[in-house]
Amino acid sequence: MDSIRSVVTIFKDWLDWLPNPVVATLILALAAFAAIAVHNWLYHLLCRLLGSRYPNFIAVFSRILGLTRLALLTLAMIIVIPVAPLQGETAGVLARLLGMAVIGMIGWATVVVMHFAAELYLRRYRLDVDDNFLARKHNTQVRVLLRSVDVIVILVTIGAALMTVQSVRQYGISLFASDGVAGIVAGLAARPVLGNLMAGVQIAMTQPIRLYDSVIVEGEYGTIEEIGSTFVTVKLWDLRRMVVPLTYFIERPFQNWTRERSSSLIGSVIIYVDYVAPVALIREKLTEILKKSSTWDGATASLQVTDLKEGTMELRCLLSARSPGQTFDLRCEVREKLIDFLQREHPEALPRSRQLSFREGDHSEGGSQQPSTGPRPAARR
Numbered sequence: 001m002d003s004i005r006s007v008v009t010i011f012k013d014w015l016d017w018l019p020n021p022v023v024a025t026l027i028l029a030l031a032a033f034a035a036i037a038v039h040n041w042l043y044h045l046l047c048r049l050l051g052s053r054y055p056n057f058i059a060v061f062s063r064i065l066g067l068t069r070l071a072l073l074t075l076a077m078i079i080v081i082p083v084a085p086l087q088g089e090t091a092g093v094l095a096r097l098l099g100m101a102v103i104g105m106i107g108w109a110t111v112v113v114m115h116f117a118a119e120l121y122l123r124r125y126r127l128d129v130d131d132n133f134l135a136r137k138h139n140t141q142v143r144v145l146l147r148s149v150d151v152i153v154i155l156v157t158i159g160a161a162l163m164t165v166q167s168v169r170q171y172g173i174s175l176f177a178s179d180g181v182a183g184i185v186a187g188l189a190a191r192p193v194l195g196n197l198m199a200g201v202q203i204a205m206t207q208p209i210r211l212y213d214s215v216i217v218e219g220e221y222g223t224i225e226e227i228g229s230t231f232v233t234v235k236l237w238d239l240r241r242m243v244v245p246l247t248y249f250i251e252r253p254f255q256n257w258t259r260e261r262s263s264s265l266i267g268s269v270i271i272y273v274d275y276v277a278p279v280a281l282i283r284e285k286l287t288e289i290l291k292k293s294s295t296w297d298g299a300t301a302s303l304q305v306t307d308l309k310e311g312t313m314e315l316r317c318l319l320s321a322r323s324p325g326q327t328f329d330l331r332c333e334v335r336e337k338l339i340d341f342l343q344r345e346h347p348e349a350l351p352r353s354r355q356l357s358f359r360e361g362d363h364s365e366g367g368s369q370q371p372s373t374g375p376r377p378a379a380r381r
Contacts, residue, residue: 020085035076107157144204147229199246216255269317277349
């Protein structure tokens with residue numbers, strides 16, 4: 001470091017014919033340029049030497065390029081500022097900015113380390129398998145807690161950086177010491193942030209929802225795609241996204257179809273048939289359809305007459321599958337095949353309307369109705 005400062009001093013003496021502000025600006029600009037050039041050179045050197053043997057190391061280093069670049073740039077400024085011919089006020093401002101940069105780098109490094117640790121922990125839990133209940137549980141806990149901790153670290157880092165400014169520190173101390181309107185206003189302003197933060201922690205601990213859970217929110221079916229620090233993204237069945245505040249899942253009711261480890265669901269198919277429909281044969285056909293289907297889990301299969309209306313019977317078919325998506329597909333399959341079965345083999349079982357028609361009869365002079373000479377009233381289908 002002393003040798004670098006000696007070189008900078010020689011460079012400053014060589015430019016003593018220029019005004020001091022110009023010399024200081026040139027020194028700071030050259031220091032920043034040298035720091036960025038050294039950083040790029042080291043990165044390309046590491047990629048050339050270790051890229052083929054240690055690709056994971058290069059991938060990790062690539063993700064912290066911004067942090068390492070800022071660290072080298074800050075180090076270069078710390079080295080040259082004492083040598084640069086700066087005025088006292090300018091040097092004090094730059095020193096304060098460098099202090100803020102160091103605090104910011106500490107917070108940034110803390111976030112990066114936590115994210116790396118979380119990724120290493122979650123590698124053992126795969127989400128791309130059929131039985132991913134445990135993986136969804138751990139992913140939800142780690143990711144939601146990680147985002148909550150990120151918010152806390154960022155707020156603490158910003159607060160620590162601002163406390164290096166004397167006027168801000170005095171204002172913060174007076175704000176915390178006062179119990180008047182300013183404190184109430186600050187509390188009300190921070191309420192949404194603190195509410196979402198606490199909701200995130202509560203969701204991580206109690207887990208009313210997990211990643212990739214199948215839910216019904218506001219009458220819409222979808223899956224939990226992302227749980228952020230302030231909101232939840234629900235991927236709907238038609239690929240739309242519904243953005244819901246975190247507090248919604250704490251304060252309001254919703255349906256979670258995959259809350260338990262076994263996500264099997266019972267679906268129903270309603271069919272309306274005529275009163276002459278052979279219910280026993282339809283029940284046998286339902287069992288045959290389910291046994292041939294690859295989505296049926298073999299748990300539930302039943303058919304019952306659940307209602308009698310004026311012209312039809314209501315048949316309810318109950319069936320089950322291993323997931324909400326398979327349950328929906330199985331319901332559609334059963335509905336299509338039962339209708340096809342009735343159309344081909346029992347068309348008389350399809351719903352029909354019945355009407356009675358009469359021919360107008362002759363009337364006598366006294367107004368009494370005489371029997372019609374035409375054919376008798378007949379039921380017509």
